[in-house]
Amino acid sequence: MLTLDGVEIEQGDFRLTADWSVGAGERVAIIGPSGAGKSTLLMAVAGFVALTAGRVLWQGGDLAGVEPGQRPLSVLFQDQNLFPHLTLAQNLGLGIDPDLRLDTGQKARVAAALARVGLEGMGARRPGQLSGGQQGRAALARALLRARPVLLLDEPFAALGPALKAEMLDLVAEVASESGAAVLMVTHDPADARRFAVRVVLVAEGVAQAPVPTAELFANPPEALRRYLG
Amino acid sequence: MADRLGKISAVLVALILAALTLGSAAVTASRATSWSLTPADWAALRFTLVQAALSAGISALLAVPVARALARRRFRGREAVIRLMAAPFLLPTVVAVLGLLAVFGRAGPVNQALTWLNLPGFSIYGLHGVVLAHVFLNLPLTVRFVLQGWFAVPAERFRLAQSLGMGPAAQFRHLELPMLRSVLPGAAAVVFLLCLTSFAVALTLGGGPKASTLELAIYQALRFDFDLGRAALLAALQFALCGAVVLATLRVTQPTGFGAGLGREVPVFAPGGWRLWADGIAVLLTVGFLAAPLLAVALAGLSGMGSLPSGLWAAAGRSLMVAVISALLSAMAALVLVLAVLRGARWLEAAAMLPLAASGLVMGTGLFLIIHPLLPPERLALPVTVLVNAVLALPFLYRALLPEALAMQADYGRLAESLNLRGFGRLRWLVLPRLARPLGFGTGLAAALSMGDLGVIALFAGDRAVTLPLLIQRLTGAYRMEAAASASLLLLLLSFALFWAFDRMGGRHADA
Missing domain, CATH: 1.10.3720.10 (MetI-like)
Incomplete structure (x- = not known):
C-alpha cells in the first residue's frame, strides 16, 4: 500500500496537501485544473520534489531519503521517456541493468517485453524512427521489465489522438493487472479517468482530495469538479 | 561510489587549475625583486x-x-x-x-x-x-x-x-x-x-x-x-x-x-x-x-617542398604528441568540471574561467621560477607545454560543453535518475553519447590551438625539444623564408586535420 501521510508541498506561493492511501493493484486517476499541482504531487511521490511536511510510505516504510531510482516505482513522464541515442533494446535493457551488461536470458526478456507491447523485432530501432504511440509502448515495455509495484503516469499519452490514447490506456490497464501494479495517472481529460480508473483523486485549491470511486464522483461532482468540467 | 569519484576529481581539477593560474601569479609576485616599473x-x-x-x-x-x-x-x-x-x-x-x-x-x-x-x-x-x-x-x-x-x-x-x-x-x-x-x-x-x-x-x-x-x-x-x-x-x-x-x-x-x-x-x-x-x-x-x-x-x-628544413618531421611529431595529449587532458578536465557543475557545484564555474586571466607566459614564468632551481627547465619543456596548453584551452572546451550538458540534464536528468542510471553507466550510456558532438568539436579546437601554440615552449625550449611553431619562428628569424613556408604548410595541414579528425569523431558518435 502506498500512503501519503500528512503530505505538504510548498513552492513559493504554491501549496498542496494530501493525506490518503492507494492499495496494491489499484488504478487511480489524478484530475484537476492545470496548475493545481497534479504533476507536482506525482513527482513528489517519485522523489523529484521535496516534501515540506509529512511522509510518503510504501508498505509502511518511509521513502524519505530513498533515491528516485531506488523507489518501488516506475515513471512515464510527459515526454522524453526514451534516450534518442540508444536503440529500443538498449533503452529497455536499462530497465534491467543500468550498466547494460545483459546476459542472454535478460536479452530474451527484453525481446519478450517488446513483443508484449506489439513492437516485436523492433529492438534495433532508435526512438526517432518510431511514431509517438510506438514510443509510448516502448516506455511501457521498460516499466514492465522493471516490474515495480507502483506505476506513475504523468500524462505520457497526452499528445496522442483519442483512439490511440484509449488503446494505450487499455494496454496500461492490461499490463498493470498482469503484474499487479498500482497505477497513479495524472490526466486533464475526464474521459481518461472514466475509462481507466477505479478511483479518482481531485486536485484543486491546494488539496489533493482522498480518492473517490470514479462513477460516484462523476455522478455527483463536488463544486470544484463542476467548475473544472464547466 | 562513482559519483564520489566524480566529485573528488572535480575538486582535484579545480585545485590544479588554481595552482597553475593563481599559484603562478603568487609565485611571480613573491619573486619580484622590485615593485618599481622602469620606463x-x-x-x-x-x-x-x-x-x-x-x-x-x-x-x-x-x-x-x-x-x-x-x-x-x-x-x-x-x-x-x-x-x-x-x-x-x-x-x-x-x-x-x-x-x-x-x-x-x-x-x-x-x-x-x-x-x-x-x-x-x-x-x-x-x-x-x-x-x-x-x-x-x-x-x-x-x-x-x-x-x-x-x-x-x-x-x-x-x-x-x-x-x-x-x-x-x-x-x-x-x-x-x-x-x-x-x-x-x-x-x-x-x-x-x-x-x-x-x-x-x-x-x-x-x-x-x-x-x-x-x-x-x-x-x-x-x-x-x-x-x-x-x-x-x-x-x-x-x-x-x-x-x-x-x-x-x-x-x-x-x-x-x-x-x-x-x-x-x-x-x-x-x-x-x-x-x-x-x-x-x-x-x-x-x-x-x-x-x-x-x-x-x-x-x-x-x-619550398624541395628544401624541407632539417628536423621538420621530428618537430612535427613532437607537436602532434603535445597537441593530442594536451587536448585530451583538457577535454577530460572540462568534462569533469561540467558534470560537477551540473550536480550543483556552481563554484567550479569560476575554476573553469581562471585560465582566461592567466596567459601562457605568466604560467610559464611561474613554472620556470619553480623548476629552475631544481633542474634545467629545457628538460621539462614538452610536459610543461602540454600542461599549460591544456589549461589555456579549458575555458573554450568548458563553454562548448556547458549548453549541451544543461540541455542533457533538462531533457534526460529525471529519466536517468528514475532508472537509477548513475556513475559509469550514466557516463557510458547518457553523458558520452549526448555530449559527443561538443566534446569532439572542443577537443579538436583544443588540439588545433595547442598544435599552433608558440608561447610557453619559446620560454622553455633549448635546442632539443623544438616544436613545429618554434621551428617556423626560428626559420623566419633567420630569414629562411622558403623553409619556413614549407614547415608552415605542414603545420597548417596538421592543425586542420587534427581539428577535423576530433570534430568528426564526435559527430559520428552522436548520430541520434
Whole structure:
C-alpha cells in the first residue's frame, strides 16, 4: 500500500496537501485544473520534489531519503521517456541493468517485453524512427521489465489522438493487472479517468482530495469538479 | 561510489587549475625583486593596451558591414564564406604572420602596388603590423559573434518594420542598432582580452622598445636578460591586468557556445541599389583579406617542398604528441568540471574561467621560477607545454560543453535518475553519447590551438625539444623564408586535420 501521510508541498506561493492511501493493484486517476499541482504531487511521490511536511510510505516504510531510482516505482513522464541515442533494446535493457551488461536470458526478456507491447523485432530501432504511440509502448515495455509495484503516469499519452490514447490506456490497464501494479495517472481529460480508473483523486485549491470511486464522483461532482468540467 | 569519484576529481581539477593560474601569479609576485616599473616596462604596458584597444575597435567596426552582408544576402558560396570565418581561429599564429608577411611585407604585392602608384611603402613591422595581424586573426571571430546577433533578431521584426514603411536607415536605427549595442561590446571585449596576451605576433612583427607587449617583455627578461626578478614583476602585472579585464568582460558578455546555429535560413529584407554593391564589396574585401595570406603560405610552402628544413618531421611529431595529449587532458578536465557543475557545484564555474586571466607566459614564468632551481627547465619543456596548453584551452572546451550538458540534464536528468542510471553507466550510456558532438568539436579546437601554440615552449625550449611553431619562428628569424613556408604548410595541414579528425569523431558518435 502506498500512503501519503500528512503530505505538504510548498513552492513559493504554491501549496498542496494530501493525506490518503492507494492499495496494491489499484488504478487511480489524478484530475484537476492545470496548475493545481497534479504533476507536482506525482513527482513528489517519485522523489523529484521535496516534501515540506509529512511522509510518503510504501508498505509502511518511509521513502524519505530513498533515491528516485531506488523507489518501488516506475515513471512515464510527459515526454522524453526514451534516450534518442540508444536503440529500443538498449533503452529497455536499462530497465534491467543500468550498466547494460545483459546476459542472454535478460536479452530474451527484453525481446519478450517488446513483443508484449506489439513492437516485436523492433529492438534495433532508435526512438526517432518510431511514431509517438510506438514510443509510448516502448516506455511501457521498460516499466514492465522493471516490474515495480507502483506505476506513475504523468500524462505520457497526452499528445496522442483519442483512439490511440484509449488503446494505450487499455494496454496500461492490461499490463498493470498482469503484474499487479498500482497505477497513479495524472490526466486533464475526464474521459481518461472514466475509462481507466477505479478511483479518482481531485486536485484543486491546494488539496489533493482522498480518492473517490470514479462513477460516484462523476455522478455527483463536488463544486470544484463542476467548475473544472464547466 | 562513482559519483564520489566524480566529485573528488572535480575538486582535484579545480585545485590544479588554481595552482597553475593563481599559484603562478603568487609565485611571480613573491619573486619580484622590485615593485618599481622602469620606463621600458611602462612602454610595454602602454603598447599592450593601445594595440589591444585598436585591434578590438577595428575588428568590431569592420565586422558590422561584413556580418550584415552575410546576414541579409543569399549567394552561392555564402556557407563557404561563413566557414572560412572559423579558419583563422584554428590557424597557428606563426603561419598567419608568415602569410601576412608574404602579402603585406616589403616585397609583397601590396607594397609593389603602392610603389607602382608612386605612393609611400607600408611597413608591416611595429604597431601597424601587430594590429593588422590581430585584426586578421580576430575579425572572423567578431563577425561570427555579430552574425549570431543578427540571426537572433526574429525575421518577423523586419517584416513588421517593412509593413510600417520603414526604410533601411530607419530599420537600422530601430532594429539593428539596439542589437549591435548589446552584442558589440562583448565581442570587442573578447578580442581585447585575446590581444592582451598576444605573444607570437608581437615576437615576429613587434619587438624593440617601442613595440613590445608585456608578454614579449616577460620572454625577453627571462630568456635574454635572465632577469628573474623583472620577469616575475612583469608576469604579476600581466596577471593583474588580464584578471581585471576578465572580470569586466564577464559583465558584458553572455556565455556563447562557439560554432552553434550559424548559416540557417532566415528570410530577411535586403535592400537593393548601392547597398547591394556595398555588401558585395564588404564580403569580397574580407574574403580577399582572409584568404590571400592563407593562399600565399600554401603557394610558398608548395614551392619550398624541395628544401624541407632539417628536423621538420621530428618537430612535427613532437607537436602532434603535445597537441593530442594536451587536448585530451583538457577535454577530460572540462568534462569533469561540467558534470560537477551540473550536480550543483556552481563554484567550479569560476575554476573553469581562471585560465582566461592567466596567459601562457605568466604560467610559464611561474613554472620556470619553480623548476629552475631544481633542474634545467629545457628538460621539462614538452610536459610543461602540454600542461599549460591544456589549461589555456579549458575555458573554450568548458563553454562548448556547458549548453549541451544543461540541455542533457533538462531533457534526460529525471529519466536517468528514475532508472537509477548513475556513475559509469550514466557516463557510458547518457553523458558520452549526448555530449559527443561538443566534446569532439572542443577537443579538436583544443588540439588545433595547442598544435599552433608558440608561447610557453619559446620560454622553455633549448635546442632539443623544438616544436613545429618554434621551428617556423626560428626559420623566419633567420630569414629562411622558403623553409619556413614549407614547415608552415605542414603545420597548417596538421592543425586542420587534427581539428577535423576530433570534430568528426564526435559527430559520428552522436548520430541520434
